[in-house]
Amino acid sequence: MSAVVELQAVSTRFDQQLVHDRIDLRIARHDILGLVGGSGSGKTTLMREMIGLDAPTEGIVTLFGRRLCDLRSEELANLRRRCGILFQGGALFSAFTVFDNIAFPLREYPGIDTGLIRDLVYMKLAAVGLKPDVAGRLPAELSGGMAKRVALARALALEPELLFLDEPTSGLDPVTAQGFVDHLHNLHRELGFTAVVITHDLDLMHDLCTRLAILADHKLVALGPPDEVARNDHPFVAAMFHGERGRRVFGTPP
Amino acid sequence: MALAGAEHQATFHTATDEDGRTSVVLTGSWTLRGIGRQAPALTEALRPYVEQAPHVAWDCEAVEALDNVGALLLWRLHGFTRPDHVRIREEHRALFRHWSERVTPPTRETRRRPTLLSVAARAGKDLVSHALGFTELVGQVVLDVIGLVRAPAQIPWIEISGTLYEAGVRALGITALVGILVGVVMSYLSALELRTFGAPSFIVNILGISILRELGPLLAAILVAGRSGSAMAAELGVMRITEELDALSAMGVSRTVRLVIPKILALTIGLPLLVIWTDAIALVAGMVTAHIALGISIPGFIHAIPSAVPLINLVLGIVKGAVFGTVIALVACHFGLRILPNTQSLGAETTNAVVTAITAVIFVDAIFAVVFRSQGLP
Secondary structure, eight states: OOOSEEEEEEEEEETTEEEEEEEEEEEOTTOEEEEEEOTTSSHHHHHHHHHTSSOOSEEEEEETTEEGGGOOHHHHHHHHTTEEEEOTTOOOOTTSOHHHHHHHHHTTSTTSOHHHHHHHHHHHHHHTTOOGGGGGSOGGGSOHHHHHHHHHHHHHTTOOSEEEEESTTTTSOHHHHHHHHHHHHHHHHHHOOEEEEEOOOHHHHHHTOSEEEEEETTEEEEEEOHHHHHTOOOHHHHHHHSSHHHHHHHOOOO | OOGGGGGSOOEEEEEEOTTOOEEEEEESEESHHHHGGGHHHHHHHHHHHHHTGGGEEEEOTTOSEEOHHHHHHHHHHTTSSOOSSEEOOHHHHHHHHHHHHOOOOOOOOOOOOOOHHHHHHHHHHHHHHHHHHHHHHHHHHHHHHHHHHHOGGGOOHHHHHHHHHHHTGGGHHHHHHHHHHHHHHHHHHHHHHHHHHTOGGGHHHHHHHIIIIIIHHHHHHHHHIIIIIHHHHHHHHHHHHTTHHHHHHHTTOOHIIIIIHHHHHHHHHHHHHHHHHHHHHHHHHHHHHHHHHHOOOHHHHHHHHHHHSOHHHHHHHHHHHHHHHHHHHHHHHHHHHHOOSSHHHHHHHHHHHHHHHHHHHHHHHHHHHHHTTTSSOO
């Protein structure tokens, strides 16, 4: 079975500053890949390259079996409609209400009538654990956790086959974060999407991810199931997983 | 299930079994992308079978993919109940279960049409809130200026000089260009008229008084209101959106001292200087045009200015420049600080800032014209 996303020898440089050095990565269907790395290690850049928002300096990015660099803009737009993206800050349209934010991508489909859109929007709100009465609010009137949930609902609006989540639990309290992870887990079971999650949250890696990719020293230093990666002895991995919290979550030896 | 499955369209066909029962067999991808724009057509095509309800079986086992959109379409078609005779794959059952559990709240009654009274009341409320807000801003500025006079070490020199450069120095080019054009046009049009009266030397009076007293200050002010008024309002608005204003307050730094007063001082100092610059450029352009069109010698023109144009006109123009600068900065800051943290408000209030600043400048200019009507005019 072909991979949903494939990176071949992808290198990225910003003004001579090396970010990624010949990274190879395959993401298979139904996988939830956790992309983990220190601040400034280029996780978000790598994610943007997977959707074609940025182009790598060298190397090939393949999305749904299509090479991104060969695509015309409308083909790329069609591929992107099969993806849902949760940006780090939420990136909700501040002039729209919550309802309109979620309905916006659906309105791009001419056959979907307003009644259908209404039902779908309220269904998405319920799916991310929000009450129907937030639909009329503006993004500025939401708390951080609610804004994240609305952003997730919008990312799910087009029934994506591939979901990109940039730090979905950062800035959430532990209870809300755990609820968010549980929701994602259920949604993944029901909808069967593939996901790429950028995160620093050890609990999320343990509970949600089927595979982890560790980005350090411009390369992927570890790739595999979470329990396996946690036993890797690269210094960055050791610092991340062999600390007290890592031991508690993964049961790794000190 | 292939990756390209999403491109397969949602279709159905009917089959009849041995007992003569009709069954509707759904095939293809019953997903958002598979259904796409055919949603109305599919609904219409399936409706007849729904109406024969107990006699028709539904077979959803052959679909390649089903998502919430497909499930919802079928759910609505059956009047929000699950059809009695339906075969469905186990993994798709959950999608229908969701719909049976979830209720969409009824559409709220549409907004009432605004009446004349409600529009007037709203406008009145807006006016009062603007008046209060503006008064509060002016009051805060006055209090903070008094504070700065007492503690001159806290005067934000760097911000003042930065704004002076941004709003003043960088406006030299555009004010010069407009000055040249207006000087040439004024001079040329007056020359045509003056030649018929045989009084070409009056061009000095016309150009001198109109440019120094009226056109120079007004042109410079309108250009600055458009350039810097919008920039100042948008800057404050973006600072609201990115919570920088709150960060300043949290550090105990007064936003009037650090953001508003530098803008007011910079424009109050900078606009009179721009007025002098625009005056000079427009006069020179008018003088050269007068030389070409009427043959008035350039040294003669320069020599005639002091006697033809009383000095009070130049002073009045420069004072007007300072007042206009204060007004523009105050109006821009007033609207900038009213911006709400959303993109629509940013655009609307920035536009309001520029329009109000220009209107206010012309209004103040009219007041000057009335008050000083007996000064400096023949």
